[in-house]
Amino acid sequence: MKTVIHYAELGLKGKNRPYFEIRLAENIRRLLLPLGDPDVRRQLLAAELPAMKFTSFACRARRMHKDFALTSEQINRELGAFVQGLFPAASVDLDTPDLEIFIEVVNREMLVYFRKEAGPGGLPAGTAGRVVTLLSGGIDSPVAAWRMIRRGCKTNFVHFHSMPFTSQASVDKVRELAQKLEPWQGAYRLHMVPFGEVQQEIVTNSPQEFRIILYRRFMMRIGEAIARRENAHALITGDSLGQVASQTLTNLETVNAVALLPVLRPLIGMDKQEIIDTARRIGTYDVSALPHDDCCSFLMPRSPATACTPDKAAEAEKGLDVDRLVKETLSKVVEERVTA
Numbered sequence: 423m424k425t426v427i428h429y430a431e432l433g434l435k436g437k438n439r440p441y442f443e444i445r446l447a448e449n450i451r452r453l454l455l456p457l458g459d460p461d462v463r464r465q466l467l468a469a470e471l472p473a474m475k476f477t478s479f480a481c482r483a484r485r486m487h488k489d490f491a492l493t494s495e496q497i498n499r500e501l502g503a504f505v506q507g508l509f510p511a512a513s514v515d516l517d518t519p520d521l522e523i524f525i526e527v528v529n530r531e532m533l534v535y536f537r538k539e540a541g542p543g544g545l546p547a548g549t550a551g552r553v554v555t556l557l558s559g560g561i562d563s564p565v566a567a568w569r570m571i572r573r574g575c576k577t578n579f580v581h582f583h584s585m586p587f588t589s590q591a592s593v594d595k596v597r598e599l600a601q602k603l604e605p606w607q608g609a610y611r612l613h614m615v616p617f618g619e620v621q622q623e624i625v626t627n628s629p630q631e632f633r634i635i636l637y638r639r640f641m642m643r644i645g646e647a648i649a650r651r652e653n654a655h656a657l658i659t660g661d662s663l664g665q666v667a668s669q670t671l672t673n674l675e676t677v678n679a680v681a682l683l684p685v686l687r688p689l690i691g692m693d694k695q696e697i698i699d700t701a702r703r704i705g706t707y708d709v710s711a712l713p714h715d716d717c718c719s720f721l722m723p724r725s726p727a728t729a730c731t732p733d734k735a736a737e738a739e740k741g742l743d744v745d746r747l748v749k750e751t752l753s754k755v756v757e758e759r760v761t762a
């Protein structure tokens with residue numbers, strides 16, 4: 423049996439379309455098992471049809487190569503007669519048939535199938551370059567990573583944990599989330615960043631309502647340094663506008679102010695329910711829904727500021743040795759390499 427992939431947006435590519443096609447084919451091949459015997463194909467119709475339960479049918483032929491001896495119309499007629507020979511009670515109905523039999527003529531081969539399934543769309547993973555996703559244990563960031571993969575990126579991951587104040591189960595959960603994205607993009611690296619010390623310093627030396635924003639600014643600085651080492655071109659987060667206090671426009675501006683690399687937020691305009699629906703579809707939801715102690719709920723302020731301007735944040739960081747903290751934390755990052 424063969425798999426026929428119809429693509430949408432790749433058809434718009436010009437002279438580098440083969441590059442995208444080759445990557446797409448490689449990515450698909452990575453996920454497929456060989457089905458072996460080519461005779462399976464010839465017997466497909468006679469073998470599969472009896473299980474289909476239909477009283478009406480339509481044949482829908484298309485020729486990719488017009489030099490094939492028969493026209494689409496002739497193929498439809500011949501195949502229709504063949505099917506009626508097998509099922510004398512079945513009638514042809516071109517408008518609302520119980521069963522559609524699709525035929526495609528490609529490279530002088532005839533491919534036959536009964537069902538079309540929508541693919542993920544987008545561009546082949548690996549064609550758009552490399553990014554680094556800040557992966558928490560929540561629902562949002564794995565979806566953000568997936569949306570970038572779908573647009574052709576390869577992503578590695580950075581996770582900030584506060585072990586031993588947060589649990590082993592929580593870091594294992596993040597490992598599992600990254601693993602769920604592996605089929606979509608292949609091998610990746612997960613950088614585990616011990617963040618407890620930075621948090622302690624922030625808690626001791628800055629106003630409590632700005633804590634969460636300062637955590638985020640340190641995540642950006644450390645994430646950016648890791649991204650640069652990896653030759654990545656952007657940082658990805660799962661922020662969605664206004665979802666929580668740290669995701670107001672002002673706070674996003676203040677968090678962005680410490681990074682020079684672009685920070686892309688593919689979920690920024692999505693509602694929570696849309697994000698959840700996507701998480702279910704891509705297979706990350708069940709893992710995300712497991713209990714988790716996030717490093718940011720640890721030492722979480724009672725009422726985080728919703729409008730911490732860049733100036734206020736810079737002022738609040740005056741009591742911290744930012745460069746030293748970033749450097750020391752970077753030296754303790756543990757890199758995990760994961761292949762399929």
Ligand code: ATP
Nearest residue numbers: 556557558560561562563580581582659660661717
């Ligand atoms: P998520 O469901 O992705 O955790 P959230 O709605 O809980 O998102 P926040 O906790 O405010 O939102 O986090 C916003 C974004 O910041 C996350 O989507 C993620 O990209 C990043 N982030 C937050 N915490 C961490 C962490 N511990 N490690 C890595 N990235 C993090």
Ligand code: MG
Nearest residue numbers: 558559560716
């Ligand atoms: Mg979170």
